Amino acid sequence: MTPVLHELRGRDDRLRFSPFCWRARLALAHKGLAAELVPMLFTDKSPIDFCDSSTVPVLKDAHGVAMDSYDIFKHLDAHYPDSGDGLLIGDAHAEARLNFVKVYTEQVMAVGFFRLVALDLLAAIHPDDREYFRTSREARFGMPFEEFNNVEAARGILDSAFKPLRGLLANQPFMDGDAPAAADYLVFGFFIWAHIVSDTSPFGETEDAGDPLVQWRERMMDLFDGMARKAPRASEIPQ
């Protein structure tokens, strides 16, 4: 069977912005696997009723079901170790250190992206999902979207969070060395999420083409025949 990847969709079916679903998409492309991409809404999870998860991504293939982007990486390495560009994760030390990249990305960097694009994100979400999304996220933020969305605060968080990424990428072209793998996809998921829903750059009013992190983002955009670069953006699709 062709692998099936269940993803979140936005107000238009071409808008697929979930950072976690992008991790899975990029991991499939890394393995050279084509997948059927099936959309889901927050408020209608019937497409993934067949499994135990209430969130996407969910991957179903001939080898079974993998839920959560990280488990999808593990599933793909277990069942397609040598396919495409090879292992996503690597040996035991590599996996332990990937966990650090994951925690760093999700607990330090992600909130900066979220505060940068929160209102654009809300507008990109399917109308049926917006009330659920607003209510659940505002409970988590402890403030309304209109206050949480704060470009200045966001850039402060991101400038600080980007520092070690820049330090690393000044010395090697990808997080995972000479070629991209799991760590690159973990981090890039948030860049492509913000890129699809919003025209506001995480780097400020003007981007510095000499910035190693800008250069890395461009390299990531180019991967797999420009897969991320070609993804339709909210600003390109009429409301």
Next chain:
Amino acid sequence: MTPVLHELRGRDDRLRFSPFCWRARLALAHKGLAAELVPMLFTDKSPIDFCDSSTVPVLKDAHGVAMDSYDIFKHLDAHYPDSGDGLLIGDAHAEARLNFVKVYTEQVMAVGFFRLVALDLLAAIHPDDREYFRTSREARFGMPFEEFNNVEAARGILDSAFKPLRGLLANQPFMDGDAPAAADYLVFGFFIWAHIVSDTSPFGETEDAGDPLVQWRERMMDLFDGMARKAPRASEIPQ
């Protein structure tokens, strides 16, 4: 030949606090290798005249010379891959991600430790080295030691830098998973540096025994028969 590790010494020869030398010491212990520890001063580098480095650690063994703690890790993995507790670094993905831990540790976290203990460090340094150390470091800080040493500023930097370490160590006992390896030694070098030169805790006035990072530090202190815990501290040795 017995491996020889050239290290920085302090005002007393028992004071060996360099974070980079500790990385090398821990890596040797990881491999189960005993080494002769040879002291050096900033102002008398004659002990390492035999090689191209002007800094310690320098390791010399039957296989050659390795300069810089990171190169010592690579040297030990190359020549003693299966000794003791096995590989320090791991596969190519593991090495690429270790570079992120290294950059994070040195470019984000280290300055917090330095601002916490700068004056205690100056007092722990050999009297012959103090003028050199003060002058060279003040040029780098852009301010005098007395201003750079700022416990409140230090704790702010460390609280923030510790966040993803805590997030990781809440889920796994060591940076490198079930057992310590290169990432743990990279990070711990700064903890043991501060611990030896100063009685000021990086965690604040009272340490929380339930904090996963405090628990990790204690596990690191216990390694190799309590090697780090047994290291003489400046406060135990009269001026």
